Amino acid sequence: MSNSILVVGGGFSGLTAALEAAEVGYEVFIVEKTPFLGGRVMQLSKYFPKLCPPSCGLEIQYQRIRNNPKIKFFTQASVKSVKGEAGNYTVKVAIEPRHTAPYSADLGLLASSLEGETTSDFDFGLAKRKPLYLSAPFAFPNRFVLDKEALTKADELKVGRSAAVDMNESGREIELEVGSIVLATGWKPYDVTRLSNLGAGQIPNCVTNMQLERLAAAGGPTDGSIKRPSDGKAPKKVAFVQCAGSRDQSHLNYCSYICCMASLKQATYVREQFPDAEVTIYYIDLRTPGRYDKFMRKVRADEKIKLVKGKVAGVEEDAASGDVIVEVEDAVKGEKKKVRYDMVVLATGMQPTLAGEKLPIDVPVDEDGFIIGGEEKGIFAAGCAKKPLDVMRSAQSGTSAALQAIQTVKGR
Numbered sequence: 570m571s572n573s574i575l576v577v578g579g580g581f582s583g584l585t586a587a588l589e590a591a592e593v594g595y596e597v598f599i600v601e602k603t604p605f606l607g608g609r610v611m612q613l614s615k616y617f618p619k620l621c622p623p624s625c626g627l628e629i630q631y632q633r634i635r636n637n638p639k640i641k642f643f644t645q646a647s648v649k650s651v652k653g654e655a656g657n658y659t660v661k662v663a664i665e666p667r668h669t670a671p672y673s674a675d676l677g678l679l680a681s682s683l684e685g686e687t688t689s690d691f692d693f694g695l696a697k698r699k700p701l702y703l704s705a706p707f708a709f710p711n712r713f714v715l716d717k718e719a720l721t722k723a724d725e726l727k728v729g730r731s732a733a734v735d736m737n738e739s740g741r742e743i744e745l746e747v748g749s750i751v752l753a754t755g756w757k758p759y760d761v762t763r764l765s766n767l768g769a770g771q772i773p774n775c776v777t778n779m780q781l782e783r784l785a786a787a788g789g790p791t792d793g794s795i796k797r798p799s800d801g802k803a804p805k806k807v808a809f810v811q812c813a814g815s816r817d818q819s820h821l822n823y824c825s826y827i828c829c830m831a832s833l834k835q836a837t838y839v840r841e842q843f844p845d846a847e848v849t850i851y852y853i854d855l856r857t858p859g860r861y862d863k864f865m866r867k868v869r870a871d872e873k874i875k876l877v878k879g880k881v882a883g884v885e886e887d888a889a890s891g892d893v894i895v896e897v898e899d900a901v902k903g904e905k906k907k908v909r910y911d912m913v914v915l916a917t918g919m920q921p922t923l924a925g926e927k928l929p930i931d932v933p934v935d936e937d938g939f940i941i942g943g944e945e946k947g948i949f950a951a952g953c954a955k956k957p958l959d960v961m962r963s964a965q966s967g968t969s970a971a972l973q974a975i976q977t978v979k980g981r
Contacts, residue, residue, distance in 0.1 A: 580608020
């Protein structure tokens with residue numbers, strides 16, 4: 570029997586679950602598939618409820634992890650198999666090589682000297698990154714990663730001469746003995762290329778809400794300056810299209826919960842950077858639960874932000890100017906029209922990371938990929954693995970999962 574707890578996923582809910590359990594004395598293992606902890610919050614410019622940058626909340630969590638010997642974490646790691654029962658699980662974890670030395674010095678100079686480049690998934694395709702990289706300035710662990718596939722021949726010679734790089738490092742497998750498991754596997758943006766009628770993936774100046782977060786982020790591809798991807802111009806007329814892929818039987822059949830608030834927040838990004846800019850938000854219903862209703866009223870009070878109840882039927886590009894033309898039906902006025910914008914932002918839906926994936930842990934999921942059980946086995950879902958949530962409620966969900974996991978191991 571084991572009193573240890575495994576947390577699968579190092580995003581905000583996973584970190585919360587791990588810290589809550591470790592700080593009352595339980596050994597916790599975090600397994601995170603990316604090179605860094607922090608999850609989707611790391612990619613935001615600001616997050617609710619305080620509208621602070623992600624470094625604000627995450628650096629506190631990172632410091633708590635550094636100071637707690639009860640927590641061990643593995644990045645670039647994935648669960649390969651789980652055997653046993655509640656109170657007595659054997660978990661096999663595969664760890665991919667990072668190719669850089671632990672506690673290595675700042676490799677920024679070496680990284681910038683490399684010729685190779687590849688698309689940055691962290692920036693949702695808006696920028697390129699070097700083969701040797703940190704996803705964000707405040708990334709944790711603050712240790713570079715080498716992507717060998719992106720190296721040129723000349724790059725291989727350069728990094729091969731560095732004492733902090735191990736080109737021959739290989740992957741490894743470890744086994745963990747745990748008593749309970751928290752699944753905090755998070756969410757992914759809905760595949761925007763499936764929204765062909767909205768120009769997604771085809772029109773450069775039609776971006777997703779997460780791409781706009783990266784454009785507005787100080788550590789993003791434009792250093793926080795919101796610009797049109799096609800030509801770098803400042804957008805002075807911007808439209809937000811709500812429910813892009815959500816509440817749609819052909820795509821996601823549910824409300825993604827955070828999209829209305831995200832667009833209201835992002836409208837303030839545009840207005841703060843460009844005092845003369847005009848913003849229009851096209852929505853089906855505005856959903857701003859609880860305390861967020863106050864924020865919605867504040868946004869509505871801005872005379873340069875218009876909220877229009879109407880369904881966007883299609884989006885097309887003016888190839889000569891790069892402008893985006895939105896075809897929309899104003900449900901209140903009962904009129905159809907086409908309106909030209911400098912840039913359009915699609916409020917794409919929130920999909921569980923497990924959607925379409927096979928997890929080597931036997932837990933039931935619904936038709937959308939959200940976890941709907943497993944408690945009787947000592948397996949508990951947290952955050953957006955369970956349902957669409959904002960950051961605050963994800964943290965609360967992480968605390969709840971930690972308490973349930975503790976009860977499982979303590980009871981044995």
